Amino acid sequence: MANLHWLANPGRFLRIAAVVLPWLAAATAVLLAVGLWLALRAPQDATQGAPAKIMYMHVPSAILSMTIFGAMAFASAIALIWRHPLADIAAKASAAIGAGFTASCLITGSLWGRPSWGTFWVWDARLTSELILFFIYLGYIAIWQAIEDPQRASRAAAIVALAGSVNLPIIHYSVVWWNTLHQPPGLMQGRTDPSMAVPLLTLMGAFFLFYVTLLLWRMEREIVGRKIRQFRLLRAQA
Amino acid sequence: MAEYFAMGGFAWFIWPAYVVTLGFMLGITVSTLRGLKADRRTLAELEKGAPHRQRRQAAAGMTAAQADAPQGVARDA
Numbered sequence: 001m002a003n004l005h006w007l008a009n010p011g012r013f014l015r016i017a018a019v020v021l022p023w024l025a026a027a028t029a030v031l032l033a034v035g036l037w038l039a040l041r042a043p044q045d046a047t048q049g050a051p052a053k054i055m056y057m058h059v060p061s062a063i064l065s066m067t068i069f070g071a072m073a074f075a076s077a078i079a080l081i082w083r084h085p086l087a088d089i090a091a092k093a094s095a096a097i098g099a100g101f102t103a104s105c106l107i108t109g110s111l112w113g114r115p116s117w118g119t120f121w122v123w124d125a126r127l128t129s130e131l132i133l134f135f136i137y138l139g140y141i142a143i144w145q146a147i148e149d150p151q152r153a154s155r156a157a158a159i160v161a162l163a164g165s166v167n168l169p170i171i172h173y174s175v176v177w178w179n180t181l182h183q184p185p186g187l188m189q190g191r192t193d194p195s196m197a198v199p200l201l202t203l204m205g206a207f208f209l210f211y212v213t214l215l216l217w218r219m220e221r222e223i224v225g226r227k228i229r230q231f232r233l234l235r236a237q238a
Numbered sequence: 239m240a241e242y243f244a245m246g247g248f249a250w251f252i253w254p255a256y257v258v259t260l261g262f263m264l265g266i267t268v269s270t271l272r273g274l275k276a277d278r279r280t281l282a283e284l285e286k287g288a289p290h291r292q293r294r295q296a297a298a299g300m301t302a303a304q305a306d307a308p309q310g311v312a313r314d315a
Contacts, residue, residue: 050247050252053245054251100266104262108258111251111255214266214270217270220274221274227281228277228280228281230296231281234292234295234296
């Protein structure tokens with residue numbers, strides 16, 4: 001926890017972010033370019049054919065949609081318990097990125113579903129629980145927009161993030177618990193051939209770096225925005 | 239080349255998937271950086287006109303976003 005407290009000072013955070021961000025952004029761009037190059041050159045899936053190329057966008061989006069929500073729930077817990085001044089900023093700054101990846105996961109999945117299952121959408125456990133995750137993201141974002149006072153908004157939003165995290169294991173195990181149309185994951189069980197696993201893992205890494213880069217930029221924006229708000233409040237009082 | 243882009247007749251499913259995902263990533267990057275730039279400029283203007291005391295207060299108010307946070311955090315550490 002010591003490191004977390006050390007980073008609790010927003011001024012220090014901004015100075016570290018300014019040093020790290022150019023490298024992080026460059027690494028993201030390089031890894032994304034390499035991952036895309038590998039993915040587009042990867043051989044066709046033996047059973048699913050060309051549409052399986054959608055996997056390289058769909059799977060990293062899906063994993064990020066859940067990872068980001070997990071990170072938001074973790075940050076929210078820290079914000080609630082220790083009142084860490086950056087924790088609620090981190091959670092808030094994550095939400096739009098996570099919601100975007102969730103939408104991307106649903107849309108790419110739907111585009112993959114049509115040629116392989118014959119339908120864009122089914123109310124199957126995996127698809128439905130991922131759709132619910134999208135709505136939880138929207139609810140979380142709506143709370144920040146509806147409550148003007150950041151302290152009160154932070155409290156309410158943190159509770160939504162913690163309650164919503166119950167959905168994460170449901171999404172993950174949905175393909176095991178229920179008989180779904182959606183295929184179970186193959187990557188971690190070693191059932192994916194390296195010719196496809198390597199591009200996929202590279203893109204997953206790239207998407208993750210992208211999240212961290214965007215998170216730092218959005219946190220900085222939130223800190224600047226709160227300073228602006230504070231200035232205006234002081235002006236109004238004076 | 240054309241054959242590759244045709245993706246065995248599945249081009250209309252595959253390429254939109256790439257456009258949606260990469261388009262979102264590009265879009266949120268551009269909007270975040272534009273917003274950040276604009277907000278930095280606004281803050282710089284506010285700071286320019288403000289007396290030193292107000293500048294310190296604004297910075298402190300931001301740190302204390304969670305009311306009693308700074309003292310509590312310091313004590314826990």
